[in-house]
Amino acid sequence: MLIEIKDAPFEPYQRLLEYQSEAGFAGKYGATAVFVGSMREFNQGDDVKGMLLEHYPGMTEKYLQKISEEAAKKWDILDSLIVHRIGEMLPNDPIVLVAVWSAHRAEAFDASRYLMEELKSRAPFWKKESLTEDSRWVEKNT
Amino acid sequence: MTIKVKFFASLREHVGHADAEVAENLVKTVADVWMKATNDMVLPENTLMAVNMEYVEATHGVKADDEVAFFPPVTGG
Numbered sequence: 219m220l221i222e223i224k225d226a227p228f229e230p231y232q233r234l235l236e237y238q239s240e241a242g243f244a245g246k247y248g249a250t251a252v253f254v255g256s257m258r259e260f261n262q263g264d265d266v267k268g269m270l271l272e273h274y275p276g277m278t279e280k281y282l283q284k285i286s287e288e289a290a291k292k293w294d295i296l297d298s299l300i301v302h303r304i305g306e307m308l309p310n311d312p313i314v315l316v317a318v319w320s321a322h323r324a325e326a327f328d329a330s331r332y333l334m335e336e337l338k339s340r341a342p343f344w345k346k347e348s349l350t351e352d353s354r355w356v357e358k359n360t
Numbered sequence: 361m362t363i364k365v366k367f368f369a370s371l372r373e374h375v376g377h378a379d380a381e382v383a384e385n386l387v388k389t390v391a392d393v394w395m396k397a398t399n400d401m402v403l404p405e406n407t408l409m410a411v412n413m414e415y416v417e418a419t420h421g422v423k424a425d426d427e428v429a430f431f432p433p434v435t436g437g
Contacts, residue, residue, distance in 0.1 A: 255437050271436070272369055274429060277413035302436065314437050334437065340415070343436025344369035355370040356435040
């Protein structure tokens with residue numbers, strides 16, 4: 219179980235492979251569910267040129283750890299990994315990686331969905347978009 | 361004895377500062393902390409609140425050395 223907050227661009231699939239090769243569950247998992255969220259170049263009908271992602275140092279990590287522990291209690295999973303960007307980003311940059319490993323697919327699907335939904339609704343991150351002319355805080359997650 | 365206060369994102373811009381300190385003997389709840397730290401600004405309806413990095417309601421009690429945070433709805437992921 220690992221939580222990482224990154225203030226520079228990361229390559230989610232590379233990170234996934236690294237983590238998986240170092241983890242102690244080789245041969246035990248039959249399913250890996252992976253979600254990658256990336257930055258769009260449009261939102262609410264406007265072109266988005268860049269984005270600033272802010273977090274609450276300490277609380278964000280604590281909250282992600284809490285939901286990871288909850289997921290491990292609710293489902294029979296082997297491990298989970300959450301990586302999330304902060305700082306200045308550009309369109310197409312990966313924002314978030316959630317991966318869950320389990321023996322069978324149902325647990326990996328369900329636990330990764332749970333982690334992503336909890337992250338989006340309660341983890342303290344905030345996006346500020348740079349538009350062509352000005353910037354704005356994103357007020358609501360879709 | 362003080363309480364540390366933090367504001368994030370659009371709420372920090374709305375309030376005009378990122379941090380504040382409030383004397384512990386002047387406040388009982390998170391709502392009181394907001395009033396003292398913002399000079400009686402109206403608390404925006406959708407504001408989220410945390411004490412020592414755990415979500416709480418505005419009526420939650422506070423004590424010396426607590427860290428109280430106020431922030432808008434979250435938009436990560």
